[in-house]
Amino acid sequence: MKPYLIALACSVLISESSIAQRAVLSAATRGFLAVDTPLVALTHVTVIDGTGAPARDDQTIILRDGRIESVGPSGRIAVPSSAQVLDLKGHTVIPGFVALHEHTYLGGINHPAPMMHSALLYLASGVTTAMTAGSMLPYSELNIKRMVDAGSLPGPRMHIAGPYLTGPRPEPGPFRIITSADDATRVVNHWADEGATWFKILSGPAAVVRAVVSAAHARGLKVTAHLCAVTFTDGAQMGVDALQHGFITNSEYVPGKQPDVCPRENQRAQADVDPTTPAVRESIRRIVAGGAAVVSTLGTYEAFSLTRARIDTAELAMLTPLLRREVEETHATLARSAFIVPDRLLTRMMQWERLFVAAGGLLGAGSDPWGTGFMPGDGNQRNYELLIEAGFTSPTAVQIMTSNGARILGEHARTGSIEPGKAADLVVLRGSLAANPGVIRNVRIVFRDGYGYDPAKLRNEVRGKLGAH
Numbered sequence: 001m002k003p004y005l006i007a008l009a010c011s012v013l014i015s016e017s018s019i020a021q022r023a024v025l026s027a028a029t030r031g032f033l034a035v036d037t038p039l040v041a042l043t044h045v046t047v048i049d050g051t052g053a054p055a056r057d058d059q060t061i062i063l064r065d066g067r068i069e070s071v072g073p074s075g076r077i078a079v080p081s082s083a084q085v086l087d088l089k090g091h092t093v094i095p096g097f098v099a100l101h102e103h104t105y106l107g108g109i110n111h112p113a114p115m116m117h118s119a120l121l122y123l124a125s126g127v128t129t130a131m132t133a134g135s136m137l138p139y140s141e142l143n144i145k146r147m148v149d150a151g152s153l154p155g156p157r158m159h160i161a162g163p164y165l166t167g168p169r170p171e172p173g174p175f176r177i178i179t180s181a182d183d184a185t186r187v188v189n190h191w192a193d194e195g196a197t198w199f200k201i202l203s204g205p206a207a208v209v210r211a212v213v214s215a216a217h218a219r220g221l222k223v224t225a226h227l228c229a230v231t232f233t234d235g236a237q238m239g240v241d242a243l244q245h246g247f248i249t250n251s252e253y254v255p256g257k258q259p260d261v262c263p264r265e266n267q268r269a270q271a272d273v274d275p276t277t278p279a280v281r282e283s284i285r286r287i288v289a290g291g292a293a294v295v296s297t298l299g300t301y302e303a304f305s306l307t308r309a310r311i312d313t314a315e316l317a318m319l320t321p322l323l324r325r326e327v328e329e330t331h332a333t334l335a336r337s338a339f340i341v342p343d344r345l346l347t348r349m350m351q352w353e354r355l356f357v358a359a360g361g362l363l364g365a366g367s368d369p370w371g372t373g374f375m376p377g378d379g380n381q382r383n384y385e386l387l388i389e390a391g392f393t394s395p396t397a398v399q400i401m402t403s404n405g406a407r408i409l410g411e412h413a414r415t416g417s418i419e420p421g422k423a424a425d426l427v428v429l430r431g432s433l434a435a436n437p438g439v440i441r442n443v444r445i446v447f448r449d450g451y452g453y454d455p456a457k458l459r460n461e462v463r464g465k466l467g468a469h
């Protein structure tokens with residue numbers, strides 16, 4: 001059978017499966033498209049397909065009705081005569097990012113500002129699927145998701161987490177304090193009925209982790225956690241599906257860690273822990289054996305490094321004037337922050353993630369934009385560069401940010417790699433990504449469900465508005 005016939009057979013099979021049809025876009029959303037035809041051929045591209053396979057040069061990808069119909073060497077893939085052909089010699093095509101620690105509010109500043117426009121920024125940077133990791137404004141997020149699903153707002157496909165869930169705390173705050181297993185079930189069921197598909201735990205204690213995991217899993221939903229009072233090993237054993245942040249938040253490395261107590265000044269103690277020691281390797285083995293994935297968020301911690309934190313005026317220009325002043329103030333006073341991340345700690349975080357992957361762990365990535373000038377979309381691109389700095393190869397870093405994320409979300413049948421039958425979620429980059437990690441920022445077109453969005457149009461729309469309703 002010729003390759004295109006095999007691809008056709010695959011696409012027929014997949015179209016009969018449960019994959020949903022793509023949304024019909026509103027006229028306003030269509031205004032952001034650069035490519036708006038149901039049959040498209042991307043020819044002569046370098047493909048990094050998200051599976052971890054090496055880059056392949058001179059490939060052709062056929063997109064039809066929102067799906068990838070076929071991909072292969074340009075000489076062997078038949079281009080249908082009615083296709084819109086984009087000759088993309090000199091470009092790299094990767095799957096759209098599947099990002100696992102996203103927010104549609106900007107926190108860590110004076111007030112949680114809603115960011116409807118973050119959906120556009122994420123998409124413009126190549127994020128085609130996003131999970132929010134804890135909501136301060138859950139109804140705002142659910143409404144953004146509904147608008148995106150309806151085609152009336154450009155954005156990634158979204159998984160929305162319910163509000164932050166935690167144990168008893170002395171201070172009031174934008175989180176739900178869980179008091180019992182029955183309470184956890186009530187809260188989880190409420191937010192599951194409202195549309196949440198993930199739950200986010202902050203810190204612990206163990207009773208809260210167990211209760212939330214049990215209630216969420218009973219609904220077929222998943223749990224992610226920024227742990228502290230509970231260690232990663234224990235969290236994995238309790239069934240947490242995705243542990244956020246990696247080495248820096250694994251309190252089992254803090255000397256004298258007491259059960260159900262979050263040790264103070266984690267980051268200083270962590271900076272003195274060598275991840276290559278047998279004890280740390282053994283903890284990684286136990287986390288992997290427990291089946292928990294880990295979400296890398298190197299960029300958001302780099303934003304707390306006195307030597308490395310950067311502020312990008314092109315990104316700040318996206319914010320409303322009020323938010324921009326707040327972010328600039330946060331950045332200017334970083335040296336007085338209680339949360340400085342020493343550079344050697346960032347290095348240890350990178351080492352730990354390499355060891356986790358080498359031990360067979362499933363590593364995804366997310367940005368965690370947090371009011372430091374580290375922005376939605378831009379932050380995801382920065383994570384790619386930091387994964388390369390950590391020593392991952394280009395195909396592995398792409399895999400972490402795409403198909404691994406899709407596996408963690410349970411979306412791998414639909415997206416996360418460039419394979420026939422999957423959604424046409426693709427990022428077209430100018431240049432050779434394998435040769436230069438900075439090419440991750442040269443986004444020319446972002447396809448989501450086969451609609452080709454123009455990143456410049458999306459960013460122009462956002463400018464000056466991020467942080468307003």
Ligand SMILES: [Zn+2]
Pocket residue numbers: 101103133134368369
């Ligand atoms: Zn976060």
